[in-house]
Amino acid sequence: QVVHQPVMVIGQEKGHGQEFRNGGSVKPWGNAKALHYMKVAQAEGIPIHTYIFTPGSYPVEDYPGAAQQIAKNIYEMGKIDVPIISITSEGGSGGAEAIGLADRRLMLSHGYYSVISPEGAAAIEANLRDGKRVNDALIGNCAHKLGITAEENLKMGYIDRVIKEPDLGAKPNSYEFFRTLRSEVIRATNEVCISVKGLKLFRAMALKQKGTDDGDDVFMRWALSFRARARLVEKRYDKFRNLSTSAYMDQRSVFFRMGAAAQGFAWSTKSLFVYNLLGRTVRAAKQGMEEIQAEAHLVKERTARLLKKGKSANGATVKISSDVRDKLLCLSTTDHSPCFEEGSWKYSSPKCNDDRTFSCPNAEREGCLDLWAPDLFGDFAGVCSHCGHHFPMEYQWYLYNVFNYAEGFEFNSGIESSNPLSYEGFDLKLEEARKNTGLRSSCITFETRMDGINAVVICLAAPFRGGSVGAAEGEKIIRAAERAQRKQLPLIFYAHGTAGIRIQEGTNGVLQMPRCTMALRRYVDAGGLYLVIYDTNSYGGSVASFLGCSPYQFAVRSSRIGFAGPRVISETTGIAVPPDYHNAWNALARGHIQGIWDRREMGRNIGQALMTMGGRNLYYR
Numbered sequence: 001q002v003v004h005q006p007v008m009v010i011g012q013e014k015g016h017g018q019e020f021r022n023g024g025s026v027k028p029w030g031n032a033k034a035l036h037y038m039k040v041a042q043a044e045g046i047p048i049h050t051y052i053f054t055p056g057s058y059p060v061e062d063y064p065g066a067a068q069q070i071a072k073n074i075y076e077m078g079k080i081d082v083p084i085i086s087i088t089s090e091g092g093s094g095g096a097e098a099i100g101l102a103d104r105r106l107m108l109s110h111g112y113y114s115v116i117s118p119e120g121a122a123a124i125e126a127n128l129r130d131g132k133r134v135n136d137a138l139i140g141n142c143a144h145k146l147g148i149t150a151e152e153n154l155k156m157g158y159i160d161r162v163i164k165e166p167d168l169g170a171k172p173n174s175y176e177f178f179r180t181l182r183s184e185v186i187r188a189t190n191e192v193c194i195s196v197k198g199l200k201l202f203r204a205m206a207l208k209q210k211g212t213d214d215g216d217d218v219f220m221r222w223a224l225s226f227r228a229r230a231r232l233v234e235k236r237y238d239k240f241r242n243l244s245t246s247a248y249m250d251q252r253s254v255f256f257r258m259g260a261a262a263q264g265f266a267w268s269t270k271s272l273f274v275y276n277l278l279g280r281t282v283r284a285a286k287q288g289m290e291e292i293q294a295e296a297h298l299v300k301e302r303t304a305r306l307l308k309k310g311k312s313a314n315g316a317t318v319k320i321s322s323d324v325r326d327k328l329l330c331l332s333t334t335d336h337s338p339c340f341e342e343g344s345w346k347y348s349s350p351k352c353n354d355d356r357t358f359s360c361p362n363a364e365r366e367g368c369l370d371l372w373a374p375d376l377f378g379d380f381a382g383v384c385s386h387c388g389h390h391f392p393m394e395y396q397w398y399l400y401n402v403f404n405y406a407e408g409f410e411f412n413s414g415i416e417s418s419n420p421l422s423y424e425g426f427d428l429k430l431e432e433a434r435k436n437t438g439l440r441s442s443c444i445t446f447e448t449r450m451d452g453i454n455a456v457v458i459c460l461a462a463p464f465r466g467g468s469v470g471a472a473e474g475e476k477i478i479r480a481a482e483r484a485q486r487k488q489l490p491l492i493f494y495a496h497g498t499a500g501i502r503i504q505e506g507t508n509g510v511l512q513m514p515r516c517t518m519a520l521r522r523y524v525d526a527g528g529l530y531l532v533i534y535d536t537n538s539y540g541g542s543v544a545s546f547l548g549c550s551p552y553q554f555a556v557r558s559s560r561i562g563f564a565g566p567r568v569i570s571e572t573t574g575i576a577v578p579p580d581y582h583n584a585w586n587a588l589a590r591g592h593i594q595g596i597w598d599r600r601e602m603g604r605n606i607g608q609a610l611m612t613m614g615g616r617n618l619y620y621r
Helices: 028-044 066-077 093-097 118-126 136-146 150-156 175-196 201-208 226-241 254-307 322-329 373-379 395-401 426-437 471-487 512-525 540-547 566-573 584-589 599-612
Strands: 008-011 048-054 084-092 104-114 161-163 443-450 453-460 491-495 530-534 552-556 595-597
Touching: 008 028, 028 048, 028 066, 048 093, 066 093, 066 512, 066 540, 084 093, 084 175, 093 512, 093 540, 104 150, 104 175, 118 136, 150 161, 161 175, 175 226, 226 512, 254 471, 395 453, 443 471, 443 599, 453 471, 453 599, 471 491, 471 512, 491 540, 512 530, 512 540, 530 599, 552 584, 552 599, 584 595, 595 599
Parallel strands: 008 048, 048 084, 084 104, 104 161, 453 491, 491 530, 530 552, 552 595
Antiparallel strands: 443 453
16 A cells, blocks of 8 residues: 655665775765755655664764764754654664654664674774774674663663564565565654644554554554644653663652752743743833933934034044043953962862973974973963963863852762663773762763853863763753753853763663753753863764754864764774864864864853853843
């Protein structure tokens, strides 16, 4: 039976070997093409069916950039208001997520869905370099520990149904399999449509019956009304918001959680009355007064000009107050910096205690002199006094000297990273990270006050497992975005360093890409200001989702930003990239970031950004 309803089909073709279509590794412009036709489907109001068959995206930094395009795809798919059905055969990390944010997620029984391929995980576990190969036993062990199969992902709730394949895999003449696949795709589309439609009682009951053979036994028109489309987007967000909620530890008591929920409701109520209802009235009155004052000023100027009877305006004496004259003629000093306090930084790096000198990496080219550690990491804030190279600094330096952490309030500190897959040896590594850093996860979230403006700050700390992101970090990011939205505060994300998604958590980690991106999209759509600042090394799924989706992205000088590091690119593509391939200046030239900041000017730059960029519904606007 032919179903006469149009759909948009988007797929990834793995092909016939590595030379054909990069072995299924989609390049950035391929993901851009997929997004373009998703928007075409949205304009036409037809469902989207995506077929995922990729080991991961191709690591190219050329515009639009691998990470940035994946982030854009995820960001846009969260609000595409037509049904999206995904069918996964080989789902490798960000390449799968680029077209995998769906209302119904189907998976073939012989496929896999994971944060990384088993071969990649084995290479990282063995810490291999110089092109050495891992043995098959380690690859099989990693595949088992990552929980990548269809049945394991179904058990964790990350896919909705498994489609049985022939024992030896589907061939072109496996007609029964393709008939089943077609039926399941139609059924999934019907389920999505009927879940948001009004009149659905008997058809919904029929679809729930296990004995229904064909998905097209129940007729369902796939066109949705405006309200049904809005409900669809909301249900999609709720679906992903509730994923991986059991993959982290929450040390807070039940009473504390209940109090936090009540507090969140109180914030929302206060924002509604103070900032929205009353605030709109006050803003409208101020704007009206400004218009009246502007008109009165113009009348006053014209009248004064007529009374002067043709006297030259050049002869008039302009009076300037002493304060204005001082601002125009006096030089500013470093004491005026928001980070400086009585001539010294609030937090000093422990490297200041080293009685030795450091050589700048640019010394041979720029002629930089060696710097004594107390000077370099103390007064100079880790910046070379000759060429301006930024030496890496601890995340605490930024928390105390830039974000005023000492006077802030940290929240959700009870959410702790765990080992949801019982990955062998990972519990010991987590315990070691907690002991060495004093942190429970790589993510720190707190509310602070900078230059008289309240803000929510998220920090990814590199010392904790390389700043990698798992279920705990994802949950803290989402709750920080929700807190900022309720209180109408600006949201600042400082990535001290991130290695991407934590591979030991498997799919629990990779799901944080769409989860966090959707939460941040809701915050931005609600009128918030989302600001991202990169430091040291930022790679992987973090940049390809919730970091790369920000409209305002900046980098600290001497930082590196990209989708995959140089070693990963060399091992996967066989191409050796130049040493400066990922540096901040190249990221700026490619259009991936909007500016590069000096570490010593961060506080002032952030203050200016909070006052001049975005955020139509911030509490102080």
